[in-house]
Amino acid sequence: MESGTPGGxxxxxxxxxxxxxxxxxxxxxxTAAALALLIGAVAVGAQVRAHDRPRSASARSxxxxxxxxxxxxxxxxxxxxxxxxxxxxxxxxASATPSAxxxxxxxxxxxxxxxxxxDARFSAAxxxxxxAASAVYGGDAYDxxxxxxxxxxxxxxxRAQDAGRQLTAQERSYAGVMIQQSDNDAxxxxxxxxxxxxxxDAANKRLGLTETHGGQxxxxxxxxxxxxxxxxxLREIFATGDAGxxxxxxxxxxxxxxxxxxxxxxxxxxxxxxxxxxxxTTGTRLKNGWLPRSAxxxxxxxxxxxxxxxxxxxxxxxxxxxxxxxxxxxxxVETAARAAVHAAATA
Numbered sequence: 001m002e003s004g005t006p007g008g009x010x011x012x013x014x015x016x017x018x019x020x021x022x023x024x025x026x027x028x029x030x031t032a033a034a035l036a037l038l039i040g041a042v043a044v045g046a047q048v049r050a051h052d053r054p055r056s057a058s059a060r061s062x063x064x065x066x067x068x069x070x071x072x073x074x075x076x077x078x079x080x081x082x083x084x085x086x087x088x089x090x091x092x093x094a095s096a097t098p099s100a101x102x103x104x105x106x107x108x109x110x111x112x113x114x115x116x117x118x119d120a121r122f123s124a125a126x127x128x129x130x131x132a133a134s135a136v137y138g139g140d141a142y143d144x145x146x147x148x149x150x151x152x153x154x155x156x157x158x159r160a161q162d163a164g165r166q167l168t169a170q171e172r173s174y175a176g177v178m179i180q181q182s183d184n185d186a187x188x189x190x191x192x193x194x195x196x197x198x199x200x201d202a203a204n205k206r207l208g209l210t211e212t213h214g215g216q217x218x219x220x221x222x223x224x225x226x227x228x229x230x231x232x233x234l235r236e237i238f239a240t241g242d243a244g245x246x247x248x249x250x251x252x253x254x255x256x257x258x259x260x261x262x263x264x265x266x267x268x269x270x271x272x273x274x275x276x277x278x279x280x281t282t283g284t285r286l287k288n289g290w291l292p293r294s295a296x297x298x299x300x301x302x303x304x305x306x307x308x309x310x311x312x313x314x315x316x317x318x319x320x321x322x323x324x325x326x327x328x329x330x331x332x333v334e335t336a337a338r339a340a341v342h343a344a345a346t347a
Contacts, residue, residue: 106344108137110339118328121138121140122319123140124318125316126314126316127234127316129306129314133344135344136226137227137340139226139228144289146182146184146187146287146289147230147287147288148223149179149289153178154207154233156190156193175258179266179287181267181270200223206250207232207250208236208250209225221291227318234305234316238260239256263287263306271286272303272330272333273303273305274333275303275305277337277338283307286303286306287303287304288303289303290326290330293321298322299325301321301329302320309345
């Protein structure tokens, strides 16, 4: 268990960052055959969100897509209120253009194959920065764990921009270890400085995050978010770094560069997650989060970032919960990230 505020086990926790596991569950690699069958073409600027799909084939033929679940809060370690643990699947919804549906179908096929290899839940989102095309698999909300530290830093930088100042030396020190080493004490200090959940929610309104809600009673690690919102945050951070995004950022160029710099200097023992989808690590920008829930004995494992594969750059977010242990969660997240990027590349 981690000490202090839940949010991903960083340098301030009872556990240190865990190295990427050497073994992987063979069932998850059943994705290869499914990925080879992906079809469709991605239209420039297309963006569509996939909703949860019913589990049984008969239900899928008759049921409408379900709305996103937007659970709030959650309990701290030792509390209750953990979401249901089970497989979250998603299917293509009606789309304005056939090409947008093709992108969603490609992602759905790829990640359904991954979901068949795990009893945990996950949701994922991917955006091709060259075309600005994106798709989302699953709409449920998840605990952020330590990925919220990127959001905390964005909120801090917005406050500094509003005041017409740069970060202080102390703020920069906290920000550095919070992102690079996932230090919890530093995150708590900056969480308090931005005004806690109220301050985070206010910043997120400006950043365009509509499905993210700050954790209550100082429990920043139990902030709730969706893969779609994490993709919005990444789009904000990398808005002008890639010409195809066509997005006017609330964060200044200086602020975006600073976040990107820190996300590119993650401690070696935390270099797992969506980075597994990259074939060129020089462009990787990353933040992970992991959190054991004592109420269930199961783990939340999340990863967000920017990766380069096949000469193209992608923004990727994978959220998950219900894992038996951290290593299993890392395996699911990495497999989902690879599948999402491959789907985007071949759709």
